[in-house]
Amino acid sequence: MRGEDFDIQVSFRHRVRFTRNAFAPGNSVLSDVLETRGHSKVLVFVENELRGFFPELEGEVQDYFAELPGLRLSGVEWLQGGEESKRDDAVYQAALAAIERYGIDRHSYVVVIGGGAFLDVIGFAAATGHRGVRLVRFPTTTLSQDDSGVGVKNGINAFGKKNFVGAFAVPYAVINDFRFLHTQPESVRREGLIEAVKVALVRDGEFFNWLEANVEDLRNLEEAVLEEAVERSAIQHARHIAEGGDPFEMGSSRPLDYGHWAAHKLEQLTDFELSHGEAVSVGVALDTLYSAKVGRLKMADAERVLKVIEGLGLPLWHEALDLRDSKGKRRVFRGLEEFREHLGGELTVLLLEAPGVGVDVHEIDEDVWEECVEEVAACSRV
Ligand SMILES: NC(=O)c1ccc[n+]([C@@H]2O[C@H](COP(=O)([O-])OP(=O)(O)OC[C@H]3O[C@@H](n4cnc5c(N)ncnc54)[C@H](O)[C@@H]3O)[C@@H](O)[C@H]2O)c1
């Protein structure tokens, strides 16, 4: 045989920072992470929705960069955000066109300020323009600050499939500016916290204990407690990506997708009327109860988890669980097959052994899972 195998290793630095009012005069969190040599350009994208909440933002961004030697603000572009922005490639194309128009090169920066959907679209443009320019994310929702914003995925929907076109790309930096964290509707802010519960359950039992002890303040969205939960969750997500051994999801084990196989299916079955956070709450509740029923987790611990989810005002059950196919089988179970297809190989689902300790299994006993559905249904209907 002629030829050789080459191992190519590339290392990335994932800078995750926390602050408040990053664009206030004198706040150096952003300028400290940007290299200012060589007079780099900065192009800022903000999602339209934020204009109503933060009308002064554009002026602050302009003043901030005016004071920074070595960095030049090319422009501030306001574009459509939310799930709508991922539906086709219009916003993606508009962002690419701006990257081209302003001459953003591989030593310049794209800064994006917005919710998870907007970060996905602009991140995809930044990952593909010039085959990748530096991206600094400012997530502005609970869910994107405590989970997706520190992730390494970008993308838009295509062929009716979510995130069908996209790229793995480690952002240059992620800045969680808590100023943005308190303007979403209360219920939406609470829903985002389920990802903190999830990451605590799969990685950090001590964090779960803390969430449990603070559940009432979290439900009331008490600022300091909410921010601490978001910060700890973001750090755990980033640490998993950096240290978990599979940042670009080549394998089948997906601890950060705990409870998500059912969640994704429930979102789809309800035509996305059920939000991601609510769907994940139901999925986490059921996979936790299941973990106990099959003898992996102590039932008392499962009950603690369900109590925390309920304590946050999040659901354990949803009527879409009762939808059945023509053979009488619950349609949610199709989610297992879709999850397997998504993993591209063997079904791998995480269960819990204790809060903070997960274990991969390759099979779900549907009869036992049914029992769990019946049980949470009974609690939820009372
Ligand atoms: N890339 C990843 O790894 C990853 C992981 C999980 C989820 N996601 C994606 O993230 C998206 C969901 O993100 P999301 O929950 O942040 O929702 P979102 O981005 O759709 O935002 C929800 C709504 O809140 C608005 N909004 C944003 N910031 C606000 C603020 N500070 N105050 C008030 N309103 C604000 C948005 O305009 C939108 O209407 C989905 O598209 C999902 O696919 C990506």
Ligand SMILES: [Zn+2]
């Ligand atoms: Zn999720």
